[in-house]
Amino acid sequence: MCNCAVKKLVLVSVILTLWSQAISSQPRSCSSVESEKADREASRLRTWDALYQSYHRFAHCDDGSIAEGYSESVVRILADRWDTLPRISVLSANDQQFQKFVLRHIDATLDTNDVKKIRRNAIHRCPSGEDDFCGQVKTAADKALKEME
Numbered sequence: 001m002c003n004c005a006v007k008k009l010v011l012v013s014v015i016l017t018l019w020s021q022a023i024s025s026q027p028r029s030c031s032s033v034e035s036e037k038a039d040r041e042a043s044r045l046r047t048w049d050a051l052y053q054s055y056h057r058f059a060h061c062d063d064g065s066i067a068e069g070y071s072e073s074v075v076r077i078l079a080d081r082w083d084t085l086p087r088i089s090v091l092s093a094n095d096q097q098f099q100k101f102v103l104r105h106i107d108a109t110l111d112t113n114d115v116k117k118i119r120r121n122a123i124h125r126c127p128s129g130e131d132d133f134c135g136q137v138k139t140a141a142d143k144a145l146k147e148m149e
Contacts, residue, residue, distance in 0.1 A: 030061035042069025046076055048087040055101055067105070074105040078137065079114045082121045085130055099133065106140035108147035115144050 030038070038058035042065075045051045051073055062070060077084065092099040106118065119141035126134035 028060040030058070030063075034058060035061055035066065038066045039069065042066045043072040044069075045073035046081065048077060048084060048091055051077065051102075052091045052098060055098055059097075059101060062101070068109050070101075071105040071107050071109050074102055075110045075114045075118065078106070078118045078121065082118075082125055083127075085133070086127050089130065089133065099136075103136055103140045106137065106144050108144050110144065112145065112148055115141050115148070119145070 034057075038054070038061040041054055042058070045054055051070075054070075054073075058066070088099065088102060092102075106115065119138055122134040122138040122141065
């Protein structure tokens with residue numbers, strides 16, 4: 001009898017563990033309040049730190065007009081404040097997803113001239129030690145330009 005009780009306890013424990021893992025791996029939904037806040041700020045971020053903070057608060061809301069807003073912020077920083085590029089390496093040192101978030105937002109929703117400027121910056125103005133990221137920026141810009149054709 002004791003053996004059955006132990007087996008049932010183990011089975012329940014396994015089921016609860018699998019269930020909690022399934023729940024925790026589900027994407028977090030974006031509430032209407034979060035959506036409004038994210039939509040208000042996504043296109044107005046002009047520093048890597050501000051973008052990083054917003055990314056941590058609202059990355060789960062990154063869709064539709066919010067995604068377009070983030071793309072606008074990314075392009076403004078890369079096109080107008082290229083000299084701050086090394087800061088992204090510091091911010092993404094322990095958070096590679098942030099770098100992927102930035103690269104994903106170099107997209108076809110942007111102004112062609114801005115994307116061309118970003119591409120030129122990546123080729124001709126890459127800061128020391130940022131060769132890998134500049135290559136990724138160039139690749140993302142090339143992809144966006146191709147999609148714009």
